[in-house]
Amino acid sequence: xxxxxxxxxxxxxxxxxxxxxxxxxxxxxxxxxxxxxxxxxxxxxxxxxxxxxxxxxxxxxxxxxxxxxxxxxxxxxxxxxxxxxxxxxxxxxxxxxxxxxxxxxxxxxxxxxxxxxxxxxxxxxxxxxxxxxxxxxxxxxxxxxxxxxxxxxxxxxxxxxxxxxxxxxxxxxxxxxxxxxxxxxxxxxxxxxxxxxxxxxxxxxxxxxxxxxxxxxxxxxxxxxxxxxxxxxxxxxxxxxxxxxxxxxxxxxxxxxxxxxxxxxxxxxxxxxxxxxxxxxxxxxxxxxxxxxxxxxxxxxxxxxxxxxxxxx
Numbered sequence: 001x002x003x004x005x006x007x008x009x010x011x012x013x014x015x016x017x018x019x020x021x022x023x024x025x026x027x028x029x030x031x032x033x034x035x036x037x038x039x040x041x042x043x044x045x046x047x048x049x050x051x052x053x054x055x056x057x058x059x060x061x062x063x064x065x066x067x068x069x070x071x072x073x074x075x076x077x078x079x080x081x082x083x084x085x086x087x088x089x090x091x092x093x094x095x096x097x098x099x100x101x102x103x104x105x106x107x108x109x110x111x112x113x114x115x116x117x118x119x120x121x122x123x124x125x126x127x128x129x130x131x132x133x134x135x136x137x138x139x140x141x142x143x144x145x146x147x148x149x150x151x152x153x154x155x156x157x158x159x160x161x162x163x164x165x166x167x168x169x170x171x172x173x174x175x176x177x178x179x180x181x182x183x184x185x186x187x188x189x190x191x192x193x194x195x196x197x198x199x200x201x202x203x204x205x206x207x208x209x210x211x212x213x214x215x216x217x218x219x220x221x222x223x224x225x226x227x228x229x230x231x232x233x234x235x236x237x238x239x240x241x242x243x244x245x246x247x248x249x250x251x252x253x254x255x256x257x258x259x260x261x262x263x264x265x266x267x268x269x270x271x272x273x274x275x276x277x278x279x280x281x282x283x284x285x286x287x288x289x290x291x292x293x294x295x296x297x298x299x300x301x302x303x304x305x306x307x308x309x310x311x312x313x
Contacts, residue, residue: 023093024094027055034095091240092116120145121152146184155174182207
């Protein structure tokens with residue numbers, strides 16, 4: 001039987017993708033600060049093809065999150081299965097997905113692709129109802145963390161979640177947080193916004209045994225929304241492209257630093273990272289870049305300084 005299908009106009013055969021594919025599970029953010037908006041622009045900047053699965057939507061502006069509406073788990077599963085049956089993926093990213101049921105659906109999907117790395121980002125959920133937070137975090141521990149390759153989050157957020165009964169005279173260090181995550185099956189944890197003894201801030205990529213990479217930085221005065229989604233999306237994209245974990249972490253931190261340095265204030269609330277800073281000519285840079293501490297440029301690790309302790313995730 002002769003093949004009567006029309007020839008490809010591009011010369012590219014089906015299934016021969018030139019860009020790595022990454023599937024993202026995250027909520028819509030109508031302010032454009034975080035959520036899928038952050039994932040799409042950050043990952044596109046790293047030259048990957050994004051398969052965005054919408055899990056719900058925030059009701060928010062640049063100042064705060066007012067509410068969230070979650071999709072039901074069947075809608076989430078149907079979106080993902082349809083795309084996965086058509087395209088191979090090199091990584092998954094899981095952001096805020098709105099419900100324990102959605103976490104269960106996503107965990108079931110990632111289990112079927114056990115060889116594909118998963119980057120999970122845990123945002124600050126303090127805007128949410130206490131019972132909803134507890135239910136969501138419990139489901140994340142039971143269902144998602146056993147599937148997670150790298151867990152990313154702010155130091156204070158991860159401490160409250162993973163080490164709620166900590167009674168030490170000092171806050172948990174990144175390796176102790178990584179150990180707490182490893183109890184639930186996570187091999188690597190990226191802890192941001194750690195307050196060092198000399199008043200500088202640090203980020204650490206850690207395993208239970210060691211700290212694999214570190215960055216020290218001064219603080220920006222501006223408050224940003226969407227930095228955590230931006231960082232985790234960039235990290236996931238670089239892993240999908242075949243970059244080793246330590247190099248991917250360093251490059252993702254550098255990307256976030258430049259996104260924040262070019263950040264702007266689109267509304268009356270917090271500043272937003274400019275994840276497409278690289279696409280602008282210098283003379284076209286916005287004039288409303290958030291004011292930063294002049295000493296912020298004095299990082300001990302090149303451009304790896306970034307103010308995740310002052311972000312609203």
